[in-house]
Amino acid sequence: MATPVVTKTAWKLQEIVAHASNVSSLVLGKASGRLLATGGDDCRVNLWSINKPNCIMSLTGHTSPVESVRLNTPEELIVAGSQSGSIRVWDLEAAKILRTLMGHKANICSLDFHPYGEFVASGSQDTNIKLWDIRRKGCVFRYRGHSQAVRCLRFSPDGKWLASAADDHTVKLWDLTAGKMMSDFPGHTGPVNVVEFHPNEYLLASGSSDRTIRFWDLEKFQVVSCIEGEPGPVRSVLFNPDGCCLYSGCQDSLRVYGWEPERCFDVVLVNWGKVADLAICNDQLIGVAFSQSNVSSYVVDLTRVTRTGTVAQDPVQDSRPLTEQPPNPSAPLRRIYERPSTTCSKPQRVKHNSESERRSPSSEDDKDDRESRAEIQNAEDYNEIFQPKNSISRTPPRRSEPFPAPPEDDTTTVKEAAKPSLAMDVQCPMPNLEGPAQPPVLTSTPTPKSELAIIPATRNEPIGLKASDFLPAVKIPQQAELVDEDAMSQIRKGxxxxxxxxxxxxxxxxxxxxxxxxxxxxxxxxxxxxxxxxxxxxxxxxxxxxxxxxxxxxxxxxxxxxxxxxxxxxxxxxxxxxxxxxxxxxxxxxxxxxxxxxxxxxxxxxxxxxxxxxxxxxxxxxxxxxxxxxxxxxxxxxxxxxxxxxxxxxxxxxx
Structure with missing residues (x-):
C-alpha cells in the first residue's frame, strides 16, 4: 500500500535578482497574488509573474530611486513614487505612461489607489498626504496633520475614508469628501509602518516598530485590542478575505491573530526575513521579501493553518478563556461597508481644449511623460497576464492553479530553472527587427536548498547601441559539466x-x-x-x-x-x-x-x-x-x- 504524500505548510518558491542595484520597494497584486512589482535604486520599476524567471515589463522615467510602488485592484495600473517626490502612473495593458504627478518636496513613502474612483493617494517624508485625480493630472486635496514621514496609506473598502500611518507614532483617519481628519488614533510608542482595513467591518489594524498590532473600532473611534510581543517591528499585515483573522509577517514566521479577544491562533515557521508584502489566492498566502538586489517569494498553504476557534501553542497568548469569544464568530460585531454597485472606468487622457490650458505649466510634465517608457521584456508572459485590449475575450488567467508544494520530508524547493532573457534597454525604435527568441524553459526539477539558484536581473545596457549588439547576449550556451579541477580553479578565482x-x-x-x-x-x-x-x-x-x-x-x-x-x-x-x-x-x-x-x-x-x-x-x-x-x-x-x-x-x- 502506497504511503500518501504529505506536503509542507510553507516553502520558499523562488529567488530572483530583480534590479541591477538595490531593491527599494515591492508590492504584490492583491487580486491575483501572481503579479509582483519592484522598484529599485536604478530608478526603474520592474514587473514580474510570481514563480517565473523573466521580467515581464520594465518601466523607466524616474530619475531618482523608486521608493514606493502600488498596483490598482484590477492590476491594470501601477503608480510609483521616487526619492525626488515625483509620481508616475503607467497603464500596464497599453504599456505606456499615463500620468506624471509633481508636488511633493521629499521622498514618496506610501501610495494607494482608490478602490472605485480614478484617484491616487500619496504620503511623503514632507509629512503631507495628497489626493490626486489622475484623469486631470491634478492634486484634489492636501491633508496635513502628521509631523513626520507618512509610511502607509490605505483607502477604506467603500472608498470614503483614507487611513494613514506615520513615523510620529500615530494613525489618522481622513474623510475624503469633507477633506479633513475624522479621528486620530494615538497609542503606539514607535513609528507606525502599516495600516489595513477589515474587508467588511468598520475595523482598522495598525502595525508598528514598537512590536504591537492594534485594532481600532471605526464607529466608536477607540482601540478594540492590542497584540503585544511580536518578535520584531511589524511591517506587513493582511486580513483574511472573509475577515476571520489577521496575518502578520514576522521575521521568521507567519502569525495568525484574532482580536476579540486578542489571541494567536497559529504560528507557521517561514524563514523569509523582512517580508515586505502579503497576498492571498487559491487558499495560499504569498509573501515576498527583498534584500539588496534579491527578491524572494514564499508560499503558505492556508488549508493547513488554524484561522479561528482554537489557540496555537505560542508565547503570544491571551489569559482569557475561549468561552469569551463571540457565540457566532461569523456574525459581524460592527457596521458593514456599503460598496457602490458599479466601478469607474480606467482614466483616459484629457484633451486640452482651451488656450489657457495649452499654455499651462504642465508642459514640463508632458516632457516627463514623453521620457517615461514601458518596455515589454517578455512578450509571452505579458500577453498571458495583460491581454491586448482588442482581444475578443479579455479573460487573462490571473487566478491560476495553486503553487505545488514540495514533499514534507524533502529539503528541496521546486522552481523553474530557466535563465531569463536579457532585457534590451533601447531608448529609440528598432525597425525591421523581430524580438529576440525567448530561451527554452527547462523542466522544473528539485534543487537543493544549499544550491538554490538566483536568477540574474535585467541589466541596464548603455544607451545608443545598435539593436544587433544585444542579440548575441540572449543566446544560452550549453554548459558542459565541470571536472573537479576546473571547478576548483573557478572557485579560487580572485x-x-x-x-x-x-x-x-x-x-x-x-x-x-x-x-x-x-x-x-x-x-x-x-x-x-x-x-x-x-x-x-x-x-x-x-x-x-x-x-x-x-x-x-x-x-x-x-x-x-x-x-x-x-x-x-x-x-x-x-x-x-x-x-x-x-x-x-x-x-x-x-x-x-x-x-x-x-x-x-x-x-x-x-x-x-x-x-x-x-x-x-x-x-x-x-x-x-x-x-x-x-x-x-x-x-x-x-x-x-x-x-x-x-x-x-x-x-x-x-x-
Whole structure:
C-alpha cells in the first residue's frame, strides 16, 4: 500500500535578482497574488509573474530611486513614487505612461489607489498626504496633520475614508469628501509602518516598530485590542478575505491573530526575513521579501493553518478563556461597508481644449511623460497576464492553479530553472527587427536548498547601441559539466588578489600600531593618513570613536579631510564611520570653535592662543567644505539619510 504524500505548510518558491542595484520597494497584486512589482535604486520599476524567471515589463522615467510602488485592484495600473517626490502612473495593458504627478518636496513613502474612483493617494517624508485625480493630472486635496514621514496609506473598502500611518507614532483617519481628519488614533510608542482595513467591518489594524498590532473600532473611534510581543517591528499585515483573522509577517514566521479577544491562533515557521508584502489566492498566502538586489517569494498553504476557534501553542497568548469569544464568530460585531454597485472606468487622457490650458505649466510634465517608457521584456508572459485590449475575450488567467508544494520530508524547493532573457534597454525604435527568441524553459526539477539558484536581473545596457549588439547576449550556451579541477580553479578565482589586499592592509595596520605604542594618538593618525589607505583610516577611527576623550582639537584638523573622503565612499561601512566621527567632532568641538572665532582679538602676544585660533580657523574651513556634502545627502532615505539629516542640523551653527 502506497504511503500518501504529505506536503509542507510553507516553502520558499523562488529567488530572483530583480534590479541591477538595490531593491527599494515591492508590492504584490492583491487580486491575483501572481503579479509582483519592484522598484529599485536604478530608478526603474520592474514587473514580474510570481514563480517565473523573466521580467515581464520594465518601466523607466524616474530619475531618482523608486521608493514606493502600488498596483490598482484590477492590476491594470501601477503608480510609483521616487526619492525626488515625483509620481508616475503607467497603464500596464497599453504599456505606456499615463500620468506624471509633481508636488511633493521629499521622498514618496506610501501610495494607494482608490478602490472605485480614478484617484491616487500619496504620503511623503514632507509629512503631507495628497489626493490626486489622475484623469486631470491634478492634486484634489492636501491633508496635513502628521509631523513626520507618512509610511502607509490605505483607502477604506467603500472608498470614503483614507487611513494613514506615520513615523510620529500615530494613525489618522481622513474623510475624503469633507477633506479633513475624522479621528486620530494615538497609542503606539514607535513609528507606525502599516495600516489595513477589515474587508467588511468598520475595523482598522495598525502595525508598528514598537512590536504591537492594534485594532481600532471605526464607529466608536477607540482601540478594540492590542497584540503585544511580536518578535520584531511589524511591517506587513493582511486580513483574511472573509475577515476571520489577521496575518502578520514576522521575521521568521507567519502569525495568525484574532482580536476579540486578542489571541494567536497559529504560528507557521517561514524563514523569509523582512517580508515586505502579503497576498492571498487559491487558499495560499504569498509573501515576498527583498534584500539588496534579491527578491524572494514564499508560499503558505492556508488549508493547513488554524484561522479561528482554537489557540496555537505560542508565547503570544491571551489569559482569557475561549468561552469569551463571540457565540457566532461569523456574525459581524460592527457596521458593514456599503460598496457602490458599479466601478469607474480606467482614466483616459484629457484633451486640452482651451488656450489657457495649452499654455499651462504642465508642459514640463508632458516632457516627463514623453521620457517615461514601458518596455515589454517578455512578450509571452505579458500577453498571458495583460491581454491586448482588442482581444475578443479579455479573460487573462490571473487566478491560476495553486503553487505545488514540495514533499514534507524533502529539503528541496521546486522552481523553474530557466535563465531569463536579457532585457534590451533601447531608448529609440528598432525597425525591421523581430524580438529576440525567448530561451527554452527547462523542466522544473528539485534543487537543493544549499544550491538554490538566483536568477540574474535585467541589466541596464548603455544607451545608443545598435539593436544587433544585444542579440548575441540572449543566446544560452550549453554548459558542459565541470571536472573537479576546473571547478576548483573557478572557485579560487580572485582569492589571490584578495589575499594580497588583506596582507597589505595587515602590514599597514602593524605599522600604525607600532607608532601607537611609542607616540601619541595624533602621530598614529598622521601615520595612517600618510599610508594613503582609507581602510586603515577606517579601522583606526573605529577605535578612536569608542573613546571620546582621545579626541583633541589638533586631531580634528588631520581627520576632517579624511572624513570628507569617507562620506563620499561607495562602501556603507566607510560612510557609517565617517558619520560617527563627524558627529563626535561637532558635539565636542563646534561650540568651542565658534566661541573662539567670535571672541574679540586679544591684546599682546599669546602664542598658545594664536595656535588654538589657527586650528579653529582650519577646522571651520574644513567643516564648511563638508557642510555642502552633508546638505546634498540629507535628502537620502534609509539609515544614512537620517544620519546625514542629524549632521545637517548639528552643522547649522556654522552659519
Amino acid at each position: 582569492h589571490d588578489t584578495m589575499c594580497v589586499v588583506l596582507t597589505s592592509r595587515h602590514k599597514n595596520l602593524d605599522t600604525v600600531r607600532a607608532v601607537w605604542t611609542t607616540s601619541d594618538i595624533k602621530t598614529s593618525v598622521d601615520s595612517a593618513v600618510a599610508i594613503n589607505d582609507l581602510s586603515v583610516v577606517v579601522d583606526l577611527l573605529n577605535i578612536v570613536n569608542q573613546k571620546a576623550s582621545l579626541w583633541k582639537l589638533d586631531l580634528c584638523t588631520t581627520v576632517l579631510p579624511q572624513i570628507e573622503k569617507l562620506l563620499q565612499s561607495k562602501y556603507e561601512s566607510y560612510v557609517q564611520t565617517g558619520c560617527t566621527s563627524l558627529k563626535l567632532i561637532l558635539q565636542r568641538f563646534l561650540p568651542l570653535i565658534t566661541d573662539i572665532l567670535a571672541a574679540p582679538p586679544s591684546v599682546g602676544v599669546d602664542i598658545s592662543r594664536e595656535e588654538r585660533l589657527h586650528k579653529c580657523r582650519l577646522c571651520y574651513k574644513q567643516l564648511k567644505s563638508i557642510s555642502g556634502l552633508i546638505k546634498s545627502k540629507s535628502s537620502l532615505s534609509g539609515r544614512h539619510g537620517s544620519a546625514f539629516r542629524e549632521l545637517h542640523l548639528l552643522m547649522a551653527a556654522l552659519d
